[in-house]
Amino acid sequence: MKLDLKSLTQDELSRLLIKQGHPTYRSAQVVQWTYERAAESFEAMSNLSLPLRQWLASEFDLWMVKGLREQHSTDTTEKFLWQLRDGQLVETVLIPATPGLSSSADRHTVCVSTQVGCAYGCKFCASGLHGFRRNLTAGEIVDQVLAIVRLGRTTGLRVGDAPVVADPKFRVQNIVVMGMGEPLANYDNLMKALKIINAPWGLNIGSRKITVSTCGLPAQIKKLATEPLQIRLAVSLHGTTDKVRDQIMPVNQAHPIGELVEACEYYAKTKGRMMTFEYVLIEGVNDDLNMADQLAAMARRLHAKVNLIPYNPMKDLRWQRPSMDRCYAFAARVKSRGVAATLRIEKGGDIAAACGQLRLQAERKPAE
Numbered sequence: 581m582k583l584d585l586k587s588l589t590q591d592e593l594s595r596l597l598i599k600q601g602h603p604t605y606r607s608a609q610v611v612q613w614t615y616e617r618a619a620e621s622f623e624a625m626s627n628l629s630l631p632l633r634q635w636l637a638s639e640f641d642l643w644m645v646k647g648l649r650e651q652h653s654t655d656t657t658e659k660f661l662w663q664l665r666d667g668q669l670v671e672t673v674l675i676p677a678t679p680g681l682s683s684s685a686d687r688h689t690v691c692v693s694t695q696v697g698c699a700y701g702c703k704f705c706a707s708g709l710h711g712f713r714r715n716l717t718a719g720e721i722v723d724q725v726l727a728i729v730r731l732g733r734t735t736g737l738r739v740g741d742a743p744v745v746a747d748p749k750f751r752v753q754n755i756v757v758m759g760m761g762e763p764l765a766n767y768d769n770l771m772k773a774l775k776i777i778n779a780p781w782g783l784n785i786g787s788r789k790i791t792v793s794t795c796g797l798p799a800q801i802k803k804l805a806t807e808p809l810q811i812r813l814a815v816s817l818h819g820t821t822d823k824v825r826d827q828i829m830p831v832n833q834a835h836p837i838g839e840l841v842e843a844c845e846y847y848a849k850t851k852g853r854m855m856t857f858e859y860v861l862i863e864g865v866n867d868d869l870n871m872a873d874q875l876a877a878m879a880r881r882l883h884a885k886v887n888l889i890p891y892n893p894m895k896d897l898r899w900q901r902p903s904m905d906r907c908y909a910f911a912a913r914v915k916s917r918g919v920a921a922t923l924r925i926e927k928g929g930d931i932a933a934a935c936g937q938l939r940l941q942a943e944r945k946p947a948e
């Protein structure tokens with residue numbers, strides 16, 4: 581298999597090009613074609629010499645993900661199923677605006693996956709249903725964003741329209757690492773991908789516009805706290821006691837809530853940044869108003885804000901969404917305790933937007 585160009589930083593690429601006898605400025609030209617202009621082939625990189633284009637094409641793959649299926653929601657959320665070079669499938673979601681992260685309708689948020697499948701098996705999530713297959717490379721994480729740019733989706737073009745060269749004014753503004761997989765379990769590739777996404781020579785997306793979500797891996801949360809990149813952290817809490825988390829999140833058996841809270845305290849102290857607690861409301865599991873009080877107390881102590889997400893029921897899973905009255909009452913209770921909280925209705929409910937669902941459908945019924 582050829583090397584994965586988008587897993588390399590500009591410095592790494594530069595070293596390889598110098599070894600081949602090319603001047604250093606060539607790496608700047610290659611990354612400009614790759615990230616700023618979303619080039620579709622090495623051939624298209626017209627200001628490079630022919631021998632260099634031929635060498636690049638013989639050594640590297642430019643596309644890491646190929647479009648297999650798309651779904652379009654009535655709320656304009658779009659979901660993409662990609663095939664990787666080894667045939668594995670992953671999903672990416674393009675969300676027009678995300679309350680709690682951004683309120684402007686012209687903002688584009690891309691939700692990327694970091695693993696094929698997931699080993700953590702949260703009971704309410706489709707991604708873990710078939711277990712873990714493999715980690716994504718940094719290039720496979722980065723290319724999920726570029727593939728959407730290549731399709732022209734962030735410019736408002738639709739299926740069948742010609743791809744467009746990425747224009748800065750149509751760039752993706754926010755990245756949320758909340759798709760398939762546990763990002764912090766693929767730590768090194770994740771950090772490299774974020775470096776490329778953030779770099780001025782790369783996708784040039786500000787670190788404060790990048791949010792990484794975790795189901796709660798204490799050692800990796802502490803490690804993340806020491807990273808220079810000022811990304812945002814979202815902790816998928818979904819319960820404030822071991823009893824609740826044990827029921828829906830097997831990770832809690834290895835890392836009970838006390839350990840998670842201690843890691844969050846360390847993160848908050850070291851980074852001095854506000855984190856977000858994600859809390860999926862599931863009927864009869866974690867929607868009791870006493871639990872809203874516990875959640876508010878925890879959020880206040882850790883200086884966290886809270887995103888409440890009414891559960892999006894799935895055919896294969898037994899959980900139900902609480903009534904909307906219950907969801908509003910839960911949110912009001914958290915807010916009444918002085919905590920910033922949003923009740924976020926999950927976008928793309930009509931296209932199975934929760935992570936892992938489209939892949940699951942495709943693996944059961946291969947693409948025509």
Ligand code: SF4
Nearest residue numbers: 698701702705708761
């Ligand atoms: S919620 Fe996240 S960590 Fe849990 S199974 Fe799904 S992808 Fe994995």
